[in-house]
Amino acid sequence: MESNRSFLVQLQILTKRMVFRVIRRPLAELPNLIISAFFLFVYDGALGGVFGGAASGTPFDFAKGNFVNFILPVSIVSASLSGAASGIYLVEDIESGVFKRYQSMPISRWAIILAPMNVGAFRVLVQSSLILGIGKFIGADPAVGNIGFLIVLSLAFIWGMGFAGYSVAAGVKSGSSQGAQAATFLFFPAIFLAPTFVPREALKGWLETAAAYNPTTYVIESMRSVMVDGWELEVLFRGYLSAGIFAAITLTFAVISARKATEKA
């Protein structure tokens, strides 16, 4: 009986259970996915005509003839927000008392907390991959070749885990799923205080300043570099660094708050 009691087995069992929960509520997956796809289609439809091939030879040729390449990173960042579900999953268990039941069993508390993070990560990968697939289908073609898709996905993953950490920390701290849900409001400043529709140089005044402080900016620019321009290692590195720092900070907060939540009162 002891053989099954290792941390990894517990984590696997708890993750599987969490996956069941997600599968049983398929509709909950749709909004974020639809919003992300919507961005892709609407912005490409609205702006692709002007800033796509038609901009060739003008100063506005920042998409280098393929606006899908340029706008896809915005959709991907939006899709990566699906990581924020981690906190919601965890808080649901706290609210329902399932969390307490697990605590009364000889199970590692880290397995209990990591399971929803796992599922959040999985969600980020699935949603981002779907959006990338749609992007490719409507004409995305990375300047560095298909490996560009993988780079974009890996950035989305790190970024998504940052949101997962944020939602876990916010959810556990507020102790309610509304608290975790509120984390998704970060969506607006994250996406719109950034060089969403045009490059940073084209932003003006306060928005340019805000974008400079928004880590999303560097993630989007990093993704764009491989999609539009080719290998620009410094830009690429800045993206990974921003996403990595963001994730490191929020995950640290998540661990601290989760440890508090699992301590005996």
Added chain:
Amino acid sequence: MLAVDVKNIKKTFISKKDTVEAVKDVSFQVKQGEIFGLLGPNGAGKSTTILMLTTLLSITEGNASILGIDVATKDKEVREKIGVALQDTGIDNLLTGRELFFTTCRLWGYSKKDSEVRTNELLNLVGLIEAADRRVKTYSGGMKRRLDLGLSLVHSPEVLFLDEPTTGLDPGSRRVLWDEIKRLRDNGVTVILTTQYLEEADELADRIAIINEGLVVAEGTSDELKASIGGDVITFAFDSDDDLENAKNILSNTVQEKNELRLTVEDGASKIPGYLKDLTGQGVEVSSVSANKPTLDDVFLEVTGYRLEGSEESPTPDEESDR
């Protein structure tokens, strides 16, 4: 060895706003193979006591051990030995009963194969085999409680803690659960349960501790507790308030309860004629009189000074029903 040994435990919740002494001083001992009932009203400190004993809350002061294992210092070992069904049932609504049992078996370390076998055993034991493949969301309150009980039995615990296992159930479902709990006891499991129902403590528990405002105010078997009152309870009922007031003055040491007066005396039945003579002699009209052996209700009144409200009515469904 004692199954549970609790010595002067105390729990104080300290927050910025205030300090709550949820459990002030609770001690009791439970022998192996016994059903022990913690009887008390809302807010008495029952759940807090259970949470401390099941390692989910720290103990502010005092000592507790389960099967000789110290609860405060060896929580992991204690968790191996105990089964727990808390008052706020932590049940995953989106899964089926079978999936819940299977997952719990796996978490307790059973192999996949053994988990399947054990799942079926337990589904049968708690009478949920027919509903096994339905999502728990569709279960009735009684079914959820039985599921909860079953989940706490997965690893065949030696000591089982049940916090208000029948609150919110109709009398029929309660009886089903009582029978299951008794069967467990007969198989050697020690059961510590909390309840706010006198009848449940009376019927189910081998021994009872009455807990009130964080203190154990009486302890013993149901018969011992009743005997501790000494004698019989004579109840006089009156139709008019004047009669009641007059009677109060004539008889000493009575306890009033609405339009009734109660008196605890040795050998009650033989004393009724004498009391009636005294009362009617002074013009007091008595509408009815009876002598009874004391009930747990009387014991509760005696030790706490008030009655456990609503204990005779069937309970109202609690908030858990909408889960």
